[in-house]
Amino acid sequence: MSRLQALKTRWQSLSPLHKGLFQLSLWGSLVVAYVIWQALRVPGAALYGHNHTDRPIFSYFVNDNWGGNGGMTCCWRIEGETLKVEWIKSMTRTQYEQGAREETLTLTLPNPPRQRGDRYLHVHFFPRDQVRLFWSPDLDTPYEKLKEAPAQSAFEDQEVDTQ
DSSP states (O other): OOHHHHHHHHHHHSOHHHHHHHHHHHHHHHHHHHHHHHHHSOOOEEEEEEEOSSSOEEEEEETTEEEETBEEEEEEOOOSSEEEEEEEEOOOHHHHHTTOOOEEEEEEEEOOOOOTTOOEEEEEEETTTEEEEEEESSSOOTTTTOSSOOOOOTTOOOOBOOO
16 A cells, blocks of 8 residues: 555544644644744835935836836835945936936945834935935935935945946
8 A cells, every 4th residue: 555545544534523623733834834924024115216416317226126216116125235226317408418418327235224114215316426225114314414425334335336
């Protein structure tokens, strides 16, 4: 008799109560595993762009997730030790007449520390093609009123991969 046949025979010999308890425990285990998985995974995030420059941002991306041209977009999975920020600098009519042209830039930055309740990744574009990132649970950010990029935070080592 094969093992599969032996299991089938054993299952058939169980009382309806034992079969029900077994099925209930199996489904209960799956529900508990799902709840634990949901509790441990990183939640989705909204990208919130802030432009502190004199040039319009046509569009930007963080790890290939579209952030629009300012304001907020939702809902993205933003994960990893580093984040690739790409943005397209546009220009006003006056800037165009003065010779400015569209530019695409890329920086790879360390992912700032994130708490479980942090839902917003603030992406700040500063003069001289500097970018600062900040996670927060709400729309508040410490860089909002700044005109120049602050010195790099402790979690930001060195910007790399500039194009």
